[in-house]
Amino acid sequence: MTNNRSNFTSKIGFILAAAGSAVGLGNIWRFPYLVAQYGGGTFLLCYIILAVTFGFALMTAEIALGRKTRLSAIGAFSALNKKYRFIGVLAALVPILILPYYSVIGGWVIKYFTVFISGQATQAAEDTYFSEFIGQTGQPIFWFALFMVFTAIVVLFGVEKGIEKVSQFMMPLLVVLTIGISLYVLTIDGAWEGVKYYITPHMSDFSLKTLLAAMGQLFYSMSLAMGIMITYGSYMKRSTNLEHSVRQIEIFDTGIAFFAGLMIVPAVFAFSGGNTDALNAGPGLMFITLPKVFASMPFGSVLGTAFFILVFFAAVTSSISLMETIVSILMDYFHWERKKTAIIVLVYCLLMGIPSSLGFGVWDFIQPLGMSILDAWDFISNSILMPIVALLTCFFVGFVIKPKTIIDEANAEGAKFKSVTLFTVVIKWVAPVILIAILISSVLNAAGIYTL
Template sequence: MGKERSSFSSKIGFVLAAAGSAVGLGNIWRFPYLAAKYGGGIFLLVYIILAVTFGFSLMIAEIAIGRKTGLSAVGAYGALSKKCGFMGWLTSLVPMIILPYYCVIGGWVIKYFAAFISGQVQAAAGNDYFNGFISQTGQPLFWFCLYVAATAFVVLLGVEKGIEKVSKILMPVLIVLSIIVCIYSMTMPGALEGVKYYLLPDFSKFSITTVLAALGQLFYSMSLAMGIMITYGSYMKKDANLESSVGQIELFDTGIAFIAGMMIIPAVFAFSGGDESALGAGPGLMFVTLPKVFASMPMGGFIGTVFFLLVLFAALTSSISLMETVVSIFQDKFHWNRKATCLVVMIGMLVIGVPSSLGFGVWDFIQPLGMSILDFFDFISNSVLMPIVAFLTCIFVGYIIKTKVIVDEVKLSSKFRREKLFVVMIKYVAPICIVAILVSSVLNAFGIIKI
């Protein structure tokens, strides 16, 4: 373990940075869309139960591995068991695949923010605005490059001056802005039906696909199985209370996802006159449906500007943590200085991200597995690699190094109140659930089953 390893200056700095990583586009556009698709209240209930059991256990394991070894994912597994060094590389692949396409979507968010702040609200609400924009060549590439530069700038500043400082400002601002938009959305005429749909569980809509969708979202939303929590754990001080930190990160993450649903689902109900099919806009919900909602509101231009600023904050805190993870991997492996590493990673992000950006326009004829290039990268990282990494981590902790190693690390700074839950989840429940996600998502991608 190197003496020069950076660390967070305080527990609150760590919690806000890790929560900032967990709170991103997954919470603000992916969670509401899945909640809408899988029955509203019942999806919400299943997700919360999974977050405090499954999500809690995996996050404890990852942060403890990072703190114990003081290494990023690429070295941490090998440091605890020489025969498992390959798991570090497999884990490290995930943020390297996600980061470039995530920055392409981040660029779209900046574009919408720019459109709203410059008064182009009605234009942005047009039916063909989104597809017209992403099918161009120059514009999406420009906004993508701008987003990459903003992410790289914060990471270049380092852990305390960059990531911790930015997270301490952005996270509270994000929460305040979310609540303002949420209250506004709920008071619209017709929004009450949406509130009921979202909050009241309808058990007739429960199915195994509800559980699988909620589990898949958990990985994406809580930054699990991508090396981020291991990296952040490696910056965590030994006297910081690990269990309560994880509880607070979960609270932030689930809270923001919950509020995002309250912003979007009632607003869509109000706008569509209670038509549930309007919730089926999927990933386009944020870019296609919401601008229409804002355009129909009094003060919609202002509300829309605030909303896309909020989404931009959330996206940046996540891409910063993804880039920090990749930078940390290269620094640990090659012992480069921070500036050189940031530059190399930034160039890599730009090169790998270009196909995802052009895949909706001049390169739209390239369709691996019948998906756009961006969707393909999303499928490989979220539906294939992340479940594999999470499964291997459970086996690694439960049966190779044994759960006692993690339990002892947690107990360095506090009691481990949920120790029994952690052991049962990691050894028995989580591996079975993860294999179910992996099999179902692959079968779904090949059209064998429909989720």
């Protein structure tokens, strides 16, 4: 194990960086439309309960694995038991698959920011604007490359001077923007009906589908089962209280998701006259429905510009963590220096992201698994690999190295891990059952046998 590993310089630096990883596009656009699709407050309640139980247990395990071994995913599993190195390899595959296509979407965000800041909100609200834009060849690739290069520059500067400093700047601004836009939205006529729908649970809306959807969102939102939290944990000082840090990351992540929903659900509700169908636009919510909402509002261009700055901050803090995870794994394995590794990863991502971009245009005839290229990568990484990695991690912690290994790490340097029973029960018994259910439902859903 290496002794000269970089460290976050402070507890707040670690929390903001890890929270920045967790807070991404999943919080800003995926969470609100899932809330609408699965009964508003019912989904919200399920998500919060899962976040403070399952999310807490798995995030604690991953950060502790990284901090204990001072290594990224492959090295961490191998150091604790060489037979289970393959779990680290699978975890490493997740960011390798996600980062290129995620950055394509990040490029779309930059494009929309430039559209709104240049006063073209009305054009962006047209029905065909988004499909025509992503169907082009040059423009989407240009914005994707710009997003990718910005991400690489931050990673190039390293943990302290790059990731930590950018996170300390972007995360507080992201919080202020999210809360500020949410409060403004509440002043719009008809918005309060949307608030009631958003925060009021109705148990008649509860179903297994709601639970599984909330669980799937938790992965997407909290950067679990990607090797990210193991990598960030490896940069965490042992003097930093692990349990408190995880709880604070959860508060950041769930809080941003909550305010994103409070921003988007009431706005669309007011715009559509209370018709929740407008919220069921899925991925199109952010790029098709919301521009229409902004165009219909007073000061819509200003609000749209602020919104897409917010989304850019969320997207780029997550892309930084994805890229840093890949860079860290390669540096640990091949003993390369950071600059060389970051450039190699940048070139890889640029080459791999182009097919995902062209899949909506000149390559739209290529339909792996009956999906666009981007959607296929998303399905493989999020619906198949991540539940498998999480399930194997639970088995590894629960029955191979035993929960005591993680508990001892959480108790390092006089800290007192208070959630021992919760952690042990969830990681050994509760989480595996839910993860198997998610994996089965994902496969059946893809086969058209079961619709989530």
